[in-house]
Amino acid sequence: MPKVVSLNVNCPHCNKSLMDDKHLINNRSSIKVLIEVATGQKGSIWLSSIYGDYNYTCDVKIPEGEIAIFHCPHCQNNLKRKKIECDICHAPIVSFNCSIGGHVSICSRNGCKNHYIVFENVDTAIRKFYDEYGYH
Ligand SMILES: [Zn+2]
Ligand SMILES: [Zn+2]
Numbered sequence: 496m497p498k499v500v501s502l503n504v505n506c507p508h509c510n511k512s513l514m515d516d517k518h519l520i521n522n523r524s525s526i527k528v529l530i531e532v533a534t535g536q537k538g539s540i541w542l543s544s545i546y547g548d549y550n551y552t553c554d555v556k557i558p559e560g561e562i563a564i565f566h567c568p569h570c571q572n573n574l575k576r577k578k579i580e581c582d583i584c585h586a587p588i589v590s591f592n593c594s595i596g597g598h599v600s601i602c603s604r605n606g607c608k609n610h611y612i613v614f615e616n617v618d619t620a621i622r623k624f625y626d627e628y629g630y631h
Contacts, residue, residue, distance in 0.1 A: 500546035500624055502526070504591035504599055509570035513591060515541060520550050526591065528574060529566040532557050539568070542601070557605040565589045565603060576600070581609050595623045 501523045504513050515527035518541045525541035530553060532538075538555030540563075557563050565574040575587045579600075586604035593599045596619065602609035 499523075499548075500621065502544045502546060502599055503594035504544070505594065506567040506569060506572070507574070507590060507592045507598070508567060508572040510592070511567070511569040513567070514544065518552075520552065521545055521548060525552075527568060529568050529571070530555065530557070531564040531566065533561050533563075534558075540565075559606045560604065562586045562604045575603065581607060583607055583609050 499521075504526055505511060506513055513526050513528060514524045516524040518525045518527065520541060520543040523544050526544050527539060527541050530538055530540040532555055536555045538553060540551055540553040543550040566572065567574060574589045574591065576590045579588045579590075580586065581588055581602040581604065584602065584604050584607045586602050586607060588600050588609075589603050590598045590600045
């Protein structure tokens with residue numbers, strides 16, 4: 496079995512966990528946040544917690560290329576980061592706090608290839624992950 500890096504993330508505002516262990520993606524707990532699309536429809540999105548995995552499920556339809564607004568399901572705060580935009584498509588970047596340090600950032604535009612989970616400082620985070628879980 497290949498080793499996968501599975502993330503544990505918290506809301507940057509209220510620090511509550513965003514993990515949903517009832518909704519699995521690739522057999523891992525997913526990251527659940529509230530979403531609002533341009534049409535005004537609101538729903539939930541479950542993002543894969545596996546580093547580098549693009550999979551997600553969503554109970555509202557996000558039109559391809561549209562920017563969605565992400566909210567914390569606990570405190571309802573907007574998860575958009577101020578003054579940071581996607582370096583590919585210039586949409587707002589959405590961020591979560593990562594339990595092993597740093598942030599996990601995704602592009603808020605559906606279909607943008609930045610729409611997945613990345614560490615801002617991948618070397619440090621991966622090293623911490625390996626230290627914490629004892630993989631070598
Ligand atoms: Zn919150
Ligand atoms: Zn983007």
